[in-house]
Every structure is written in structure tokens, then in C-alpha cells.
Amino acid sequence: MKQARRALPEVGxxxxGQTEFVALPKLARLLDGCPLLRAINLRGVGAERPPIGIARLAAPHVIAHQAAGRSRIVFCLDREERKECPGQLAQAVTSALTTELRSRGRDPKGLAVVVADRSFEAWILADARGLFKGGHFKAAPKFTSFEGHLGKRNNKGLDELADLLGRPYVKTVDGPKLFEALSFATARTFGPGRHGSRSLDKLLRTLGV
Known part of the structure; x- marks a missing residue:
């Protein structure tokens, strides 16, 4: 099984941020059929940066992946407090990034943009019940689905995770560990009465799993 995964072309x-940089490449060993993921960390995009600004920030890193021979590249960013829905934001950034790459003589083929709604932490909270049952949380969640919510103090899940953990949530330490412990089948199942995340499902489908 591991040999089959290694045979898949790498995805850029x-x-x-650092939490996603550490956590998301773990998918290659957590999910059958997921390609190896070679990550580049932008170290922040900012909640106010417009799509063209995001595109100019990301373009050099897309080009770096292309130069390394990676024909598929996934750009994952957070919706944060933006009013656009994840699909609208992804479409706007894709359009701006396509224009920016072509202006630099680069082909945008194979590029995909995925927007976490509203943050990476929403993906962890998509399986909050499973994490509680597994002993990772001290408290049981009281919400149905956290997808799209800003949460307490508009902290986009940080306070909710602290409540569930019974202590402060440390993004770069707790985030990757909790992500690795997710039941992805549960966390990606969304819809009425479900607890999962549509945007996590979008990421996994984009990666082919």
C-alpha cells in the first residue's frame, strides 16, 4: 500500500501558516490514495488582502513547485472573516492567480484553490465528537457543525478548542496532533444534521481521496 502511494506524482x-504546513502533509500516510504533499508556507496571507494581492503573494511559490516538476498544485487558504463564501473566494483567487501566472509566462494548468471555512480549526471541529470519544477532549461539543462560524470572540474555533481541551489551544502543537487523530470519513460528511465540513471534503476530493 505504501509503495502505491509513493508511485503517485507529488502534489505541490x-x-x-505553520499549523497547516505540519498537518496537511500527514494526509499522505493517513488516507489511502493520497499523493505525497510537498508544502510551502506563506507565513500569513491576512484577512484583508484582496484576491489580486493573494495571487501576487502566491505566484512565486506556484512557480517554485512547477520548477520542481509538480504538475498539480493546491493552494489552501482560510476564509477568515471575509463575506464571500468559500467557493466565491476560491474562484476569485483562482482567476487572479491565473492572470498573474500568465503575466509571468507561466501555465496555470493543474492549479486548484481550496478555502477552509473559516479556518483550519473548523476541520478539526468537524470531528469534535469523535475526538471526545477518543479521549482527545475533556469536554463534549455542544454544537452541531462549526463549518462557516466565527465562534466565540470571532476567534474562528480557537476558543471552542480551548473549551473542549480544558486548557489553551496551541495551534502549532495541538493542531497537527488533533488533525492526525480525525476520522476523515466523519469529518468530511456534511449536510443537514451532520457535523462535518464541506470545505474539508473539497480539499480531499481535490487531492483525489
Whole structure:
């Protein structure tokens, strides 16, 4: 099984921060059929940066992945407090990035943009019940689905995770560990009465799993 995964072409990944940089490449060993993910960390995009600004920030890293021979590149960013829905934001960034790459003489083929709604932490909270049952949380969640919510103090899941953990949530330490412990089948199942995340499902479908 591991040999089959290694045979898949590498996918270039571009992320906003250190938590995603550590967590998302774990998918290659957590999910059958997921390709190896080679990540580049933008170290922040900012909630106010417009699509063209995001595109100019990301373009050099797309080009770096292309230069390394990666024909598929996934740019993953957070919706944060933006009013656009994840699909609208992804479409706007894709359009701006396509224009920016072509202006630099580069082909945008194979590029995909995925927007976490509203943050990476929403993906962890998509399986909050499973994490509680597995002993990762001290408290049981009281919400149905956290997808799209800003949460307490508009902290986009940070306070909710602290409540569930019974202590402060440390993004770069707790985030990757909790992500690795997810039941992805549960966390990606969304819809009425479900607890999962549509945007996590979008990421996994984009990666072919």
C-alpha cells in the first residue's frame, strides 16, 4: 500500500501558516490514495488582502513547485472573516492567480484553490465528537457543525478548542496532533444534521481521496 502511494506524482501544496504546513502533509500516510504533499508556507496571507494581492503573494511559490516538476498544485487558504463564501473566494483567487501566472509566462494548468471555512480549526471541529470519544477532549461539543462560524470572540474555533481541551489551544502543537487523530470519513460528511465540513471534503476530493 505504501509503495502505491509513493508511485503517485507529488502534489505541490501552498498553505498560510505553520499549523497547516505540519498537518496537511500527514494526509499522505493517513488516507489511502493520497499523493505525497510537498508544502510551502506563506507565513500569513491576512484577512484583508484582496484576491489580486493573494495571487501576487502566491505566484512565486506556484512557480517554485512547477520548477520542481509538480504538475498539480493546491493552494489552501482560510476564509477568515471575509463575506464571500468559500467557493466565491476560491474562484476569485483562482482567476487572479491565473492572470498573474500568465503575466509571468507561466501555465496555470493543474492549479486548484481550496478555502477552509473559516479556518483550519473548523476541520478539526468537524470531528469534535469523535475526538471526545477518543479521549482527545475533556469536554463534549455542544454544537452541531462549526463549518462557516466565527465562534466565540470571532476567534474562528480557537476558543471552542480551548473549551473542549480544558486548557489553551496551541495551534502549532495541538493542531497537527488533533488533525492526525480525525476520522476523515466523519469529518468530511456534511449536510443537514451532520457535523462535518464541506470545505474539508473539497480539499480531499481535490487531492483525489
Amino acid at each position: 501544496l501552498i498553505v498560510e
